[in-house]
Every structure is written in structure tokens, then in C-alpha cells.
Amino acid sequence: PYLVPVVILIVGPATWVEKFPEARGTRQSPVDIVTSRASSGGSAPPLVWRYSVNHPRSVVNPGYCWRVDENGYDSELRGGPLGSDVYKLQQWHCHWGSVNGEGSEHTVDGRAFSGELHLVHWNTSKYNSFTEAAGQPDGLAVLGVLLMVGSKHDELDKVVRLLPYIQHKGDKVTFSEPLNPANLLPKRIAYWTYPGSLTTPPCTESVTWILFKEPVQVSAEQVRLNLCYYVNGKNV
Numbered sequence: 001p002y003l004v005p006v007v008i009l010i011v012g013p014a015t016w017v018e019k020f021p022e023a024r025g026t027r028q029s030p031v032d033i034v035t036s037r038a039s040s041g042g043s044a045p046p047l048v049w050r051y052s053v054n055h056p057r058s059v060v061n062p063g064y065c066w067r068v069d070e071n072g073y074d075s076e077l078r079g080g081p082l083g084s085d086v087y088k089l090q091q092w093h094c095h096w097g098s099v100n101g102e103g104s105e106h107t108v109d110g111r112a113f114s115g116e117l118h119l120v121h122w123n124t125s126k127y128n129s130f131t132e133a134a135g136q137p138d139g140l141a142v143l144g145v146l147l148m149v150g151s152k153h154d155e156l157d158k159v160v161r162l163l164p165y166i167q168h169k170g171d172k173v174t175f176s177e178p179l180n181p182a183n184l185l186p187k188r189i190a191y192w193t194y195p196g197s198l199t200t201p202p203c204t205e206s207v208t209w210i211l212f213k214e215p216v217q218v219s220a221e222q223v224r225l226n227l228c229y230y231v232n233g234k235n236v
């Protein structure tokens with residue numbers, strides 16, 4: 001009989017539990033949204049947000065995809081599932097796949113999208129810093145926007161066009177072109193919401209997820225640019 005070489009890869013989410021015990025929890029993200037099992041919104045108050053537009057922002061290559069830091073400038077997210085607390089935008093970033101059409105973290109009825117944008121907010125009513133809030137069950141609220149290939153996204157392009165300048169992990173470029181994060185959200189603001197976690201280590205169960213139902217369109221070129229520069233943080 002011949003020996004079949006069995007190599008078990010010891011990388012990726014399956015091993016995160018070894019280093020990050022929180023990843024073994026009961027409210028881990030991302031999840032597959034089974035639309036038939038979602039309850040109707042009931043009488044939740046409307047979700048409202050306000051972002052500042054004219055302030056310097058920095059785009060960073062954190063080693064996966066890219067991240068835009070809001071540098072503490074004022075903003076507010078409240079209502080919906082957030083009770084009476086007011087949340088503030090800390091940063092926003094994206095997740096793209098290495099193969100087009102498979103980049104999103106959340107899936108809807110088993111379907112993945114080309115990418116997913118996350119706008120990360122923290123509870124300023126209860127906590128004094130993002131880091132503190134990130135460790136609390138009601139500390140963070142992340143708006144998730146599903147991205148699909150279609151027409152070019154002009155607001156997102158203000159970031160995509162800077163990617164050639166942050167090709168290496170740790171690179172950062174600051175820009176002051178006016179940008180309204182509200183323009184990254186879909187027109188129709190129906191959403192699914194559930195209590196979950198950070199989707200990357202330490203996978204802390206501190207996120208109220210708010211995932212918009214309507215995908216937002218980005219051009220194939222914008223996806224290619226992201227794929228070219230950010231395939232899981234590696235420069236290709």
C-alpha cells in the first residue's frame with residue numbers, strides 16, 4: 001500500500017481559537033444571513049447617522065486590505081438596535097476576496113459578494129475610548145455594506161486611487177479631499193442586525209452588526225485594483 005501524504009494546514013480561522021479564546025464564543029462573526037429566518041424589524045426606531053466631511057483622513061495598509069482612519073473627527077450613529085447610546089465612527093475598511101465574487105465576509109442565503117465594507121463605530125455614551133469599547137458586549141457597532149461589480153463608485157474611488165501609494169504593510173497616506181462616509185451606504189437602508197464579534201483576531205464579541213440588505217456597486221476595475229494590491233495583505 002502507498003502512503004498518502006496528509007498535510008493539515010495550521011493557518012487560518014480554524015487555528016485562531018488557539019491564540020484567541022474569544023474566537024470560541026457563542027456570537028462569532030461573520031455569519032450566513034438566512035433571510036427566511038430573519039424576523040421583521042418590529043418597532044425599532046430608525047437608524048440615523050451624521051459624518052463630518054471636510055477633515056484629513058489617512059489610508060493605511062494594515063496588512064489586510066486597506067483601512068481609513070477618521071482621526072477622531074466628529075460623527076454620530078444612533079437608533080435602530082443601538083438603544084439610547086450614541087456611537088462614533090472610528091475607522092472604515094474593506095474585505096476583498098482573492099477570487100472575484102468571493103470577497104465578502106457575510107454571505108446572504110449562502111451567496112458571497114465581491115467585497116464588503118465595514119464602518120466601525122464605538123459607544124461614546126458608555127466608554128472613553130475605542131480600545132475600551134472594543135472589549136465590551138455593547139461597545140462597537142459596525143455598518144456592513146456588501147459590494148458587487150457594476151458601475152464605478154465615485155466616493156470609494158477617492159480611496160482606491162490612493163492604493164498604489166500604500167502597497168506595503170504599515171504604509172499610510174493622508175488626504176484632505178472632502179469625503180462623506182454616508183455616500184458609501186446604499187440608497188435603501190433596510191438592514192439585518194445581530195449581536196456578533198470582530199471578524200478578525202482577537203474576534204472579541206463586542207459588535208452589534210448592522211448589515212445593509214442592498215449591495216452597493218463598484219466597478220470591475222476598482223475590484224481589480226483592490227485585488228492587485230490587497231490579497232490578504234500580500235502585495236501581488
Ligand SMILES: NCCOCCOCCNC(=O)c1ccc(S(N)(=O)=O)cc1
Pocket residue numbers: 118120131134135142197198199200201202204207
Ligand atoms: N480584548 C480587548 C478588546 O480587544 C479588541 C481590540 O481589537 C483591535 C484590533 N481590531 C479591530 O479594531 C477590528 C475592528 C473591526 C473589525 S471587523 N472586520 O469585524 O469590522 C475587526 C477588527
Ligand SMILES: [Zn+2]
Pocket residue numbers: 093094095118199
Ligand atoms: Zn471588517
